[in-house]
Amino acid sequence: MILWCTAAMFVASVGAQEPTMAQLLDAADDYARGDSSHATIEMAVKTKRYERTMRMESWSKGTDASLIRILSPAKDAGITTLMRDENVWNYLPKVDRILKVPGAMMGGRWQGSHFTNDDLVKGNRLSEDFDARFTGKPGDGTHDAYIIELTPKPDAAIVWGKLLVTVGPDMLPMDTKYFDEDGTLVRTMAFGDVKPMAGKSIPTTMTLTPEGKNGEFTRITFVSLELDVELSDSTFTPQALKR
């Protein structure tokens, strides 16, 4: 969910003039409440072992429910992942079964990407889980973008030391950096390729790059995006996965 949220937060804030921190985070939360999306995306994964590209269709409603169905390659087509709250289910069309991912396996890679199952369901309560402050603004002399530092609240179940979110003066997200508590960069999510989509200009790629893993990355590209689509809550139930 972290990718959806980070993206959604910025998608929602496009067009606002000189937003305050509260506006920014409120916007993310407002988007989360009752809003929904439907998108076609491409995911490219490069590791030292393999490279693979997948096309998927995704639906989301609020911050706590989303559904991703694989369209290609043919071998994996139809595999559907449901994420609700902190739970992950997979529907496997070949064997026609729905499996819930047990706790001990939440650390596994999702579809061979650099996202773990855990990543998919974590980080979906930005304003609840983090304290935010500006560490830079365009025109402050040293920066040409908004830089927001997100520090996990003391009790939040988040391993990161802090997140640094960079937003361009055009109000489009540039990247998010993940640091551990020693301040060492662990991974970077970069946003790029701004294009008009769903009636707005948004970055259409998100690239996750883990540090110290020569050239490995996972890149997600929006092929199409619709916002505020009609989706019933029953779409996001394990029972509905087979449909």
Next chain:
Amino acid sequence: MWWTFAWRNLWRQRRRTIVTCTAMAIGIAMTMGIVCFQDGFNQEMERVMVDQRLGHIQINHSDYPGRRSMHDVLGGVEARIAALESDGSVADLTVRLNGPALVGGETKSEGAFLVGVDPDRENAFTDVSSMVVEGRYLASDRANEVVLGVQLAAKIEAKVGTEVVVVTQAADGSMGNELFLVVGMLSTGDARLDRGGGHLHIKDMQTLLVLDDSAHELTLRVHDENMLASVKSLISANPGAAGATVRTWAEVDPQVEKMLAMNQSMNFFIMMIVLVVAGIVVLNTMMMVVYERTHELGVLQALGMRPGGVLKLIAMEAMCLTTVSVALGLILGGLLDWYFVSYGVKFLDGDLTFAGVRFSGRMYGVVEANMIVITVVSAYVISILAAGWPAWRASRMNPVEAMREN
């Protein structure tokens, strides 16, 4: 002449000789029995460890032992097997492809560690079908079958005859998923397998993991297990082990090796106690025999026998006495060993689970020729030492004084 003299002396004191011989013989027999049981126990432990878990020699990708990553596989495994099986030093082998998986029953799923095996080879190697507590083991050919650890099966509510889905993270990043028929349940004593593991056909596992013709582990049994180091270098040169790491079972699991070593030193400790006790018995018997005859030895010296002669006579008597005892001891000990070897000793109702393997509660003895030699030689050494001291004292005694004794 001297031997005849010594021998006749021994039988002059028939009662004493019989009593002494019986004591020594029983000491020897008991030592033989204990050693026979201990050797049987140790060999059985090592055999079960080797058969069920480790093999004599394992061949892996060089990074697999340290990282245990799914990607560190041996390729071209069919050709490797063929090359190894044509190697004269290899007795048999089994091949395994391991991987974490999600195993799902109708409603519940659990993470598991599955092992892809060639069912016929695995069964010949580990006799795994004897550990199937319900249903049967895998069929020889791939047939989308799986056997699950009993506790894992209970957790996901899977029964023999039902289907489970196995989901893996394949080597190419895709999600392997397949339905398998549960044909049996395993109870091996290895908690990891019983609680969270299972076996399936290696071909099925290769498909699930997208690792064709690959394996993580080639486990061999060799003909000459006592020469593992040289056999290891021989196998390292086999094309079947090309570019791979070859390890003996002690290198694979140093803990088991240490445990067996500790067991051996513990046994050695016990054996030493037994020998010391047996030695004391022999010592005090011989001392008694010689002391009681101080008077007689004095007479012999008075009749002109030199001190060296007395020493020689007593040593010879001791040899004769020991020989009779050893003969008797070997017969008694042989009977005891025969019983242990053929009927075994039941030391526990049911089975004993230890360090991930399961032993029968009845152990059979093993006769090791060198241990019998050690026991017999010890008996001779101890009795000669035991006779030597009083004999030496007697030989140095003034004949008059000696005659006055007793």
Next chain:
Amino acid sequence: MLLRMAFRNLFRNKRRTLITMTAIAMGMALIDVTVNLQHGSYKDLINRGVSSIAGHVVVRAVGYSDEPERVVEDSTGLAKRLLGVSTEAKVQRRAFLGGLLTSTAGSAAVQAVAVEPAISRTVGSMYDEMVEGDWLEKDRDIVIGVRLAESLEVELGEKLVFMGQSDGEMTSRLFRLKGVFKTGAADVDGLMVMMTLPAGQEILGGNDPASMVTLHLDDASGWPDAVDAALGAFEGIDVDVLSWKGALPDVDAFIQADRNIGQGMLFALFIIVSMGVFNTFLMSVLERTREFGVLQSIGMKPNQIASMVLMEGGLLGFLGVLLGTLLGVLLSYPMVVNGLDFSDSLGEGMSNAGVVMATTVHSAWDVPRMAFFAFACFFVTFLAAIWPAWKVSRMEPVKALRSQE
């Protein structure tokens, strides 16, 4: 009078007495050493090992053995009830949770043990195995094995997120690494984590849950009574009450097997010893036939001589056993105090059925069995005196006098 004579006889032939006594004493001493070593190793396993994953008395949910996720509710109430069973015992509540532990460097599947911080310092935890940091105190604290700390690249004070499952729902909780333990057993050091019971209960949800409430005795030998008392105290309550044997059948089987084998060894040792004693004593009496003839000819009745021989046997046996026990105690003492250190040959620790075995084995005084073997040795010496005594009692003086020796 006879007793004094018997005593004087023994003293008169110091050498013979000494030899026989040495045989008895050495045999006795070595048997005692073995007995105490065996007893010590079981005691250690039952006292400490058993406490690490169970207790001497275990209260747990019905059906726990099939479904280890099952918990008992209102564990505080159960603990109070269990404490009523024995005033000198400790009672602790523990919860076992499987889950995923995540750091910034990665994640690992782990088995968590949630314990009460105070009591876990004294019984059944990794408190004694700590190599870094401090023991649990607050509900944010977590203590993990050294191998896990390495693979997660986490240092003291750093964050770890535990994700567990209860009733099918995932729950995550933040922890900070408080300490690191090292048992030497790879499967424990790489898999086990410890947290406080409130933290574990927060993840589990429900009403004051625990996986087991256990009673730990200072002296494990009192467990059968404690189990009986607990069975009574929990009558009508829907929980299982078990002894450590019932909770850990594998450990019980291991001890039984080892004990049976040890018993067999002791039996063989005892036979060797008794043969030696029997033989030595028998000989020393048979050699004295002539002397008995003299005694008889000066008016001593055969029965009196027989009693005297029996008394000599008894006296010799008594002295030998006394000396042997003293020697056995002396030899066992350093092993009781310092223990036998196997860490050179074992290097690291090992675990059996989840119980970490100590690399140092301490002997412990097994008074009943020491007494048993003392009595048995005494009896054997006495037995060795019966046959010659009986023969002596039927002897004709002239024949005896004519005897060569």
